[in-house]
Amino acid sequence: MAISQSSLLVSIRFLIYLFVFTNLDPVSSQNCPQSNTSLLNFTTQFVMVQHQLRGSFSIINDCSFRVSEFDMLPGSSHVHWWGALGDNYENLTSGFVISDEQLNTTTYKNDTFIVNLMKNITWDQIRVVSVWDTSMSSDFGHVLLQNSEEIPPDPSNSSLEIHQEPTMFENCKVLSDTYRLRWTLREDKNVIDIGLEGAIGIQNYMAFGWTEPNREHDHMLNADVAFTGFTEEGVPFSDDYYITKYSECIKNENGQFEGVCPDFRYNHSDSDSDSDSDPNSDSVNNTNLVYGHRKDGVSFIRYQRPLKSVDKKYDWDIDVNTERTCIWALGLIKPPDSIRPFYLPQNHGKTFGHVHINVSGRVNDCFGPLDAEEKEDQELVIANQKEPLIVTSGPSLHYPNPPNPSKVLYINKKQTPVLRVERGVPVKFSIQAGHDVAFYVTSDPLGGNATVRNASETVYVGGPMAQGVQSDPQELLWSPDRNTPDQVYYQSVFTQKMGWKVEVVDGGLNDMYKNSVLLDDQQVNFFWTLSEKSISIAARAEKKSGYLAVGFGSEMENSFAYVGWIDLNGSGRVDTYWIDGMNAQSLHPTNENLTYVRCKSESGVITLEFTRPLDPNCDPKTRPECNNIIEPTTPVKLIWAMGAKWSAGHLTQSNMHSVKSSKPVRVSLIRGSAEAEEDLRPVLAVHGFMMFLAWGILLPGGILAARYTKHLTGDIWFKIHVYSQYSGLAITFLGLLFAIAELRAFHLESLHVKFGILTILTGCIQPVNAYFRPKKPANENPSSKRAIWEFVHSYTGRSAIVMGIAALISGMKQLGNRYDDKNTIGLTWALIIWVGLCGLTVLYLEYMEQNRRRGSESGLGGNWVLGNGEDEDADLLGNGNGNHREKESESERMEIQLEPVSGRYTVI
Numbered sequence: 001m002a003i004s005q006s007s008l009l010v011s012i013r014f015l016i017y018l019f020v021f022t023n024l025d026p027v028s029s030q031n032c033p034q035s036n037t038s039l040l041n042f043t044t045q046f047v048m049v050q051h052q053l054r055g056s057f058s059i060i061n062d063c064s065f066r067v068s069e070f071d072m073l074p075g076s077s078h079v080h081w082w083g084a085l086g087d088n089y090e091n092l093t094s095g096f097v098i099s100d101e102q103l104n105t106t107t108y109k110n111d112t113f114i115v116n117l118m119k120n121i122t123w124d125q126i127r128v129v130s131v132w133d134t135s136m137s138s139d140f141g142h143v144l145l146q147n148s149e150e151i152p153p154d155p156s157n158s159s160l161e162i163h164q165e166p167t168m169f170e171n172c173k174v175l176s177d178t179y180r181l182r183w184t185l186r187e188d189k190n191v192i193d194i195g196l197e198g199a200i201g202i203q204n205y206m207a208f209g210w211t212e213p214n215r216e217h218d219h220m221l222n223a224d225v226a227f228t229g230f231t232e233e234g235v236p237f238s239d240d241y242y243i244t245k246y247s248e249c250i251k252n253e254n255g256q257f258e259g260v261c262p263d264f265r266y267n268h269s270d271s272d273s274d275s276d277s278d279p280n281s282d283s284v285n286n287t288n289l290v291y292g293h294r295k296d297g298v299s300f301i302r303y304q305r306p307l308k309s310v311d312k313k314y315d316w317d318i319d320v321n322t323e324r325t326c327i328w329a330l331g332l333i334k335p336p337d338s339i340r341p342f343y344l345p346q347n348h349g350k351t352f353g354h355v356h357i358n359v360s361g362r363v364n365d366c367f368g369p370l371d372a373e374e375k376e377d378q379e380l381v382i383a384n385q386k387e388p389l390i391v392t393s394g395p396s397l398h399y400p401n402p403p404n405p406s407k408v409l410y411i412n413k414k415q416t417p418v419l420r421v422e423r424g425v426p427v428k429f430s431i432q433a434g435h436d437v438a439f440y441v442t443s444d445p446l447g448g449n450a451t452v453r454n455a456s457e458t459v460y461v462g463g464p465m466a467q468g469v470q471s472d473p474q475e476l477l478w479s480p481d482r483n484t485p486d487q488v489y490y491q492s493v494f495t496q497k498m499g500w501k502v503e504v505v506d507g508g509l510n511d512m513y514k515n516s517v518l519l520d521d522q523q524v525n526f527f528w529t530l531s532e533k534s535i536s537i538a539a540r541a542e543k544k545s546g547y548l549a550v551g552f553g554s555e556m557e558n559s560f561a562y563v564g565w566i567d568l569n570g571s572g573r574v575d576t577y578w579i580d581g582m583n584a585q586s587l588h589p590t591n592e593n594l595t596y597v598r599c600k601s602e603s604g605v606i607t608l609e610f611t612r613p614l615d616p617n618c619d620p621k622t623r624p625e626c627n628n629i630i631e632p633t634t635p636v637k638l639i640w641a642m643g644a645k646w647s648a649g650h651l652t653q654s655n656m657h658s659v660k661s662s663k664p665v666r667v668s669l670i671r672g673s674a675e676a677e678e679d680l681r682p683v684l685a686v687h688g689f690m691m692f693l694a695w696g697i698l699l700p701g702g703i704l705a706a707r708y709t710k711h712l713t714g715d716i717w718f719k720i721h722v723y724s725q726y727s728g729l730a731i732t733f734l735g736l737l738f739a740i741a742e743l744r745a746f747h748l749e750s751l752h753v754k755f756g757i758l759t760i761l762t763g764c765i766q767p768v769n770a771y772f773r774p775k776k777p778a779n780e781n782p783s784s785k786r787a788i789w790e791f792v793h794s795y796t797g798r799s800a801i802v803m804g805i806a807a808l809i810s811g812m813k814q815l816g817n818r819y820d821d822k823n824t825i826g827l828t829w830a831l832i833i834w835v836g837l838c839g840l841t842v843l844y845l846e847y848m849e850q851n852r853r854r855g856s857e858s859g860l861g862g863n864w865v866l867g868n869g870e871d872e873d874a875d876l877l878g879n880g881n882g883n884h885r886e887k888e889s890e891s892e893r894m895e896i897q898l899e900p901v902s903g904r905y906t907v908i
């Protein structure tokens with residue numbers, strides 16, 4: 001009995017078990033009656049936010065929904081179905097998990113599946129369903145649930161799906177591994193929507209278009225293509241192009257544009273009228289951008305073009321029912337420059353092709369999402385020991401981990417970059433992000449004080465007090481050490497998700513090189529270590545570029561340049577050049593003996609390193625690079641340039657830089673200091689002119705007047721002498737002030753400064769000794785005291801002039817050295833000729849004077865004596881019977897000297 005009882009119990013249990021478990025699913029669906037929710041059968045498409053998420057969403061009943069044709073790149077192991085009240089930052093971050101089912105870490109490719117809600121969740125609780133990574137509070141994609149009454153009627157087209165996401169199309173065709181074409185035909189509206197999708201760099205373009213009908217070969221010529229991409233600011237564009245020639249867009253001899261040009265260019269060369277007044281300019285550019293984004297290293301542009309265009313000249317009509325040949329290409333975008341002020345495609349290399357397409361046929365061969373190799377698009381900021389990192393806040397344009405608050409952190413004007421610091425190298429922050437942002441470095445990826453969320457975090461630096469504004473920034477010092485993990489985050493204590501990652505690395509360039517300076521415009525960091533015979537150099541660009549060139553010399557012309565770039569095989573190279581002009585032809589590859597050469601590109605940031613001998617030790621006549629000698633004691637002038645692309649073989653216009661230093665920086669390799677070279681040429685020109693006026697004209701003129709015009713009536717010579725000497729000295733002091741004030745320094749080492757100081761000192765002796773001039777005796781023969789004075793006075797004056805001329809010439813030479821100016825050589829020669837002419841004039845005057853003297857039989861020797869002949873100066877200045885004059889100021893003496901004009905020789 002006992003056995004039968006227990007067996008009965010078992011079978012009952014079994015029955016219960018059977019009932020419960022076999023009916024679990026039916027029961028749950030029966031718990032979801034066909035309610036009268038207006039959301040039933042609601043269908044929409046996912047908004048792509050990250051992870052290339054695409055797909056359709058439809059509500060089946062009160063507790064489940066269907067996801068179909070679902071694409072998604074793998075996320076973390078914390079990706080859930082998430083419900084929220086709205087799609088903004090606050091609503092999404094305060095959402096909740098709505099299903100026990102999780103998304104797994106595989107790549108979803110055209111998957112279709114049904115998801116059940118949790119029992120305690122109903123559709124009324126949620127307005128947004130999101131694919132959500134709970135570990136990073138990250139939205140991969142979401143849908144908005146709208147009651148059918150709330151859906152605004154779409155007046156434009158009812159035949160289309162109601163919620164057409166810009167990322168979703170009816171058709172998709174694979175053009176290459178990294179490039180896809182998507183399209184939706186809207187024949188009734190005479191347009192076709194085209195989506196171009198490429199797993200390419202942001203500096204690349206995507207082009208696609210229709211070839212000339214019935215052209216069998218040579219597909220490019222006369223093709224009507226759209227040229228799409230992103231500007232340097234990250235703004236998407238799509239332009240209507242037409243190809244008339246295999247070349248860049250240029251104007252030919254007839255003033256007509258040809259090559260690969262925007263349609264409106266051709267139109268312009270036809271009429272050559274102003275663009276705004278041109279009535280056709282609208283119809284010419286009829287490739288209309290609809291949408292564009294850059295996500296996970298994939299560029300996506302959606303544009304719309306007419307099937308039958310009004311522009312018959314440069315657009316082909318698309319016949320929807322026939323198969324047509326289309327061409328495509330990927331390549332680098334050439335940024336606008338002064339000659340071509342618009343974005344242009346560069347040569348596409350090997351990434352182009354053609355494809356036959358019938359736009360009305362149904363095609364979908366894109367299986368799964370595009371998976372780019374390099375998904376991180378964020379800029380990289382590498383901390384430098386010397387320069388503080390400027391932390392500000394600003395609008396979010398492309399936050400790497402959406403959703404995010406409207407305001408996010410910027411470092412060195414870059415939005416939420418990846419920050420790289422080195423262990424052992426202190427980092428200085430200057431926090432000026434406003435009082436509502438408190439900066440800190442934390443182990444928590446979300447920030448905003450994890451303690452408040454009941455999570456734990458380690459704070460490395462900063463906190464609620466680390467806040468400041470631009471006028472009153474807060475300094476913060478952080479020393480990452482051995483124990484700092486490889487990845488931490490910079491965030492705000494008050495708000496979540498304002499910052500991004502900090503990469504902590506061992507031994508970077510700061511560690512490996514003894515010295516570093518930031519070159520002009522703070523775009524390039526230059527590192528070096530000197531040893532006895534060689535120098536190790538590293539340079540790092542602080543922004544994304546295709547190559548980095550560092551030059552020794554004050555301009556790109558006449559410099560030795562080191563170019564770091566990545567070749568087609570992906571390996572880094574450092575090439576050396578001698579540049580002697582402005583164009584590509586004057587770039588001469590050289591063969592410098594570099595060792596330990598390295599060049600790498602990390603997230604577009606180029607770093608080049610090499611070691612070279614200080615002296616190449618070869619014959620300068622054989623090769624230009626043998627002149628490239630580094631003398632550690634003399635400052636070197638450094639310049640830099642960056643551009644999109646470098647190529648080794650044939651150097652073309654495309655190698656020309658897009659950004660370059662605006663002025664050279666003088667780097668003292670021994671001292672490890674840098675000084676921006678300021679252009680003081682105008683100031684120094686004034687200085688030079690004043691000194692020339694004083695020492696080339698006024699002072700020598702005054703001396704000549706004293707010597708050769710004594711025979712003229714009156715005391716004219718004396719007045720000329722005194723006036724010109726005083727004004728000459730006054731101008732000298734002004735000129736000196738000019739130079740000192742502008743150079744802000746007084747380097748006694750230079751020859752020019754030595755000459756100049758000596759000249760000015762000697763010049764200053766003159767008025768002083770003139771003041772103590774002994775009175776000329778009344779009798780014919782001057783007293784010995786007077787003779788000595790005259791001798792001293794005239795010879796100090798003359799030697800001052802000689803030194804002054806030396807100072808003038810050495811000054812010209814120094815100016816020439818400083819600016820490598822060719823016209824200083826001309827000016828120096830002009831100066832020398834002037835001095836020569838003056839010398840000849842003196843000789844001539846001396847000859848005349850001797851003749852005159854001989855003629856007058858005065859027989860007085862002492863031709864160095866100033867005051868021989870009819871000398872009245874005693875009456876002017878002397879009045880020497882008392883010392884009371886000596887206290888009078890110079891201005892009074894000037895007045896005294898003026899007296900003779902009014903006919904009186906006595907004073908005041």
Ligand SMILES: *[C@@H]1O[C@H](CO)[C@@H](O)[C@H](O)[C@H]1NC(C)=O
Nearest residue numbers: 036037038039040041042060
């Ligand atoms: C939802 O769709 C199903 C089948 O497609 C249909 O039977 C049902 O009537 C629809 N319900 C509503 C409310 O439109």
Ligand SMILES: *[C@@H]1O[C@H](CO)[C@@H](O)[C@H](O)[C@H]1NC(C)=O
Nearest residue numbers: 085086087088089090091094
């Ligand atoms: C959530 O979204 C709704 C409407 O979308 C809005 O009214 C509400 O303020 C939002 N809540 C928060 C916390 O932002």
Ligand SMILES: *[C@@H]1O[C@H](CO)[C@@H](O)[C@H](O)[C@H]1NC(C)=O
Nearest residue numbers: 102103104105106111112113
């Ligand atoms: C991941 O999820 C999909 C759809 O739910 C399922 O088909 C697949 O088997 C899952 N893969 C793993 C590894 O769990």
Ligand SMILES: *[C@@H]1O[C@H](CO)[C@@H](O)[C@H](O)[C@H]1NC(C)=O
Nearest residue numbers: 096097098118119120121125
């Ligand atoms: C639903 O129930 C689960 C436990 O089963 C709970 O963790 C969750 O917070 C509940 N959600 C809501 C919105 O009440």
Ligand SMILES: *[C@@H]1O[C@H](CO)[C@@H](O)[C@H](O)[C@H]1NC(C)=O
Nearest residue numbers: 238239262264285287288289
């Ligand atoms: C063409 O038109 C679009 C807007 O329709 C505009 O964004 C684009 O800049 C125009 N392109 C040119 C080259 O004018």
Ligand SMILES: *[C@@H]1O[C@H](CO)[C@@H](O)[C@H](O)[C@H]1NC(C)=O
Nearest residue numbers: 068069110112364365366367
């Ligand atoms: C994706 O799945 C749908 C059916 O769910 C199918 O019609 C379509 O051809 C598939 N697409 C690809 C690219 O495999």
Ligand SMILES: *[C@@H]1O[C@H](CO)[C@@H](O)[C@H](O)[C@H]1NC(C)=O
Nearest residue numbers: 440449451452459463464493
């Ligand atoms: C977070 O807030 C708690 C108190 O709410 C405070 O004790 C803690 O210092 C805060 N953390 C930071 C990093 O400011």
Ligand SMILES: *[C@@H]1O[C@H](CO)[C@@H](O)[C@H](O)[C@H]1NC(C)=O
Nearest residue numbers: 534592593594595612613616
């Ligand atoms: C280059 O320099 C290294 C050492 O600095 C030397 O051994 C080598 O011979 C040099 N090569 C040439 C071609 O000058």
